[in-house]
Amino acid sequence: AVIARNDAEAFAATLDLINDLSQAYEFPTVAAFKASLIEFPDGKTIRLLDRDAKFNVISGTGTANTFNIIASTSVSQSIELINESPVNVKQWGATGDGITDDRLVIFAAMDFVSALSGTLYFPIGDYRMTAGYTNSGANNDIRLLGEGVNRENLKVPQVASTITVDSTNPASFFYKQASRHFLQVEGLIFRSAQYAGNRKYFIFDNGGAVHNFQNVNFEGVEKPINYTANCYFQNAAFRDVQFRASGTFHSESNNIVGTLLLLDNVNHESTVPLNSDKVVCDLRGIREIQGTNFLLEGSLAETGWTIIRTDATASTDWIQSPTMSINGFHSEWSINHPDYVLDLVSGYYEFSAMNAFVADDIKVRLNTKAKLVLNGLTISSGTPVDIPDYFEFVDLSSTVSLENCGSRLVSQPLNPRITLNNFSRLDTDDDVSNTLISNDAPILLTSFDGGYFDGDQTTITQQNGTTSTPSTDATYGRKLAITAGTAQRYWLSVINNENWTVGEQFIIKARVRLPTFTGGLYKISAHVAFTDVTAINYDSTNSGQIVETLIPFRVLTTETTLGVSFADNNPTGVVGDFEVLTIEIYRGANITNSFQTIYPKFVTTYNSAAPTLGSWKQGDRVYDSTPSASGFAGFICTAGGTPGTWKTFGAISA
Structure with missing residues (x-):
């Protein structure tokens, strides 16, 4: 049944709703609230349906900013957002429509959340930003959280949380860590709307720049992770992170920029945007790198590239020679092969279960006492065809050890700086299949x-x-x-x-x-x-x-x-x-690292007669291989030459 009420009754009901602090008053939009002539009591809850958020009425216009404090344009009052945990960036006014510039909303929300060391949540959407955010507040920790689904951003309509930097300025960025604080990023996709040279997406530019990325995807980003010469982090971790048609890690200095970097299920695929360094993964200045399942593959538009580069300047205050240990490494490149897959300077490096796919992709350069251990590497095909051709030694102090590795290459010449332990020939011929080489005494x-x-x-x-x-x-x-x-x-x-x-x-x-x-x-x-x-x-x-x-x-x-x-x-x-x-x-299954033969000053050998050919030295001896009674034991060179002068020696009794 419908109960009819006169206008007076309707007005009384509305007045009760306005003054009842236990009930929320709804407006369809922010604009509708601003235009309303209703004066609400302080503390009244206002619900804005377009923000899907609740606000509290506060006296006067306050410090209105249109984000979390909104002032009425009709009466002297404002409303302040009732923030949930985590703070929702759309409730602050971000649209996530991929068209509107949401940067000012996101800046304001980041300021608010970082001051509280809280979490900023990005619901499904594409958040376009034309400039980046700098966090310069000491200990202003922040966590950026997205939906974490459909990380390759291929669904229409959008079903992921994406942040897009839209600027042609190469100096543009998304986030700069300019103070000591902890940054956590989880479940987000990061994109560049266009190629802008050496654009840096995340910039770490201060001591104490600890950071943690998990379930994150970079798509078409020039330089996603950047460490400046001012950076220093005690530890940083990347878990389930993908770089697609993007760069990866980019250190700008071989001075110390970090102590421990963890890479767990990190991969690159597709193209690599051009950058002036021609390095896919620059890890200089990091003292210890630990990883599991590290995959770097794709295509290179130019020649002259390096896939992984490391270095660390010596210091009397720090033990800086880098240590790198990766369990499960794959490198595979098309269009152009890199000059070097690994460019290593000083330190100890160990790669286990490494697959470089083709021999063209495993060239390694070592310098300044760098020691490389490859355990479980398979070299399947390609050129050059000799094992030492894959390793370039800039200095005599660097070494390579191939442990439990295998090759289908036709030749394995020796190099005193390359040792082989349980090295398998993988030829199709059964006579050499599973042949092992080690460094025990031969x-x-x-x-x-x-x-x-x-x-x-x-x-x-x-x-x-x-x-x-x-x-x-x-x-x-x-x-x-x-x-x-x-x-x-x-x-x-x-x-x-x-x-x-x-x-x-x-x-x-x-x-x-x-x-x-x-x-x-x-x-x-x-x-x-x-x-x-x-x-x-x-x-x-x-x-x-x-x-x-x-x-x-x-x-x-x-x-x-x-x-x-x-x-x-x-x-x-x-x-x-x-x-x-x-x-x-x-x-046996053994081999030494170099040739053992050392020729003596004088050669002692066997033949049935004195030499008539060849060059010999004075003092060389040739024992008679068919001696007889009343003959001689052999022949001795009394004057070197070709063949020299030879005399018999050692009379044999009858």
């Missing part, structure tokens, strides 16, 4: 010691006119000069004769000087029973060069012969000999 079976090969366990086969002669070398002391024959690809084999057990592992190391040539190939191969099991080919880009080669392999059947072969594959324009400077054949 068992040397055979080596070239400057004369002829030892005739006890080793034989040398020269085919189709090939000749080999021991000789001297100005740099390495001794060598074996090989002049190849014709009509036969395999022209020299060094064979170790012994009975081997199925599954035994061997390692061949060779240092050779290639002749000059313009085309075709030279090959160094490991063989079992005169069949190659793995081979390394050198093209004319190595013409005239000294190459160092490491070949691990495994015996899968009962064999008695194994060794190393030198051959050619139709080289053209050949000038000079193929020179063997060192050959070492080891038994």
Whole structure:
């Protein structure tokens, strides 16, 4: 039933509502309240439906700001926002429509919340700002909280909390930490409306700049996280943070800017905005970096980029050499490959379960006593093809250790600054699959010691006119000069004769000087029973060069012969000999970090006659490999030369 009331009754009811402090009076909009002629008693609750917020009436116009204090334009009274916890930025007047400039509302709300060390909540919406906020209040801690859903901002209509900086000024930013306080950011998307050069989004510019980001996404942001030379933080943490078509971390100084940085499930994908540094992730000046599941991939529009850069200036007051430990690291780049994935200066770095995807993406530069440990790295393909080519040592004090790593590359030459522990060859050939290398003491079976090969366990086969002669070398002391024959690809084999057990592992190391040539190939191969099991080919880009080669392999059947072969594959324009400077054949899964052979001052070797070829030094001895009664023990060089003067020594009785 409808109860009819006269106008007097309606007026009385309205008057009761106006004066009853226990009931709220509603206006549809802020404008409706301002235009109202009703004078409310102090303390009356006013509800503004367009703000979805409640206000209390206060006397006079107060310090009206249109955000949390709104003055009537018709009577002398104001209303003040009843803030909830967390403080809701839309109740302060932010629209979140992606069109209106919400910066002044957000500035006012941030001032209010940071003074209380509280939380500012951003409901679903796109909050456009044409300028950034500077928090300069000491200990004005603040937490910025969004919805945290749909972090890639792909839904229409919007179902996430997004902040968009809309300014063509490269000096524009979103948030500057200019005082000692704690910043927490959670569940928000940050965007730039347009590319603006080296724009910095978050700027940390003061001591005590502690910060924590969780479930945050940066989209199309030039430089999201920036540490100036004035910055210093004790600890900072980034958990479940994505950089999409954005930069990442950008330190402006190699002086100390922070102590501990935690990266947990942090990733970059898509493009990288151009910046003057050409660095995707600049972590200079941070003393300790710990991380789990750190992924950096995407595309680079230019050449000359570095993915991760570190550095720390030495100081007598601080132990600043950085430490970086990442468990689970992936780097993969398209369009242009980076110059360096890691550019490391001083300190200790360890990456476990690292996947660089292609060899082109794992170039590392080390400087000033930097030590890098890679544990579980897989190198699958790409160029260059030699392990040392992936590491550039600026100084002699930096080192690399490859632990439990694997490679499908065809060659692993030695470098005294690169150590290999449980290193696996991942070739498709079963003879070398799962071959391991470590740094334990090796068992040397055979080596070239400057004369002829030892005739006890080793034989040398020269085919189709090939000749080999021991000789001297100005740099390495001794060598074996090989002049190849014709009509036969395999022209020299060094064979170790012994009975081997199925599954035994061997390692061949060779240092050779290639002749000059313009085309075709030279090959160094490991063989079992005169069949190659793995081979390394050198093209004319190595013409005239000294190459160092490491070949691990495994015996899968009962064999008695194994060794190393030198051959050619139709080289053209050949000038000079193929020179063997060192050959070492080891038994077991072990390898040393460099060649062990040190040539003695005088060579002692075996042959059936005095040398007639090659260069020898005075004092060299050749023992007769077929001695007989009334003969001599061998031959001694009394005057060095080519071949020098040789005399018999050591008469043998009849």
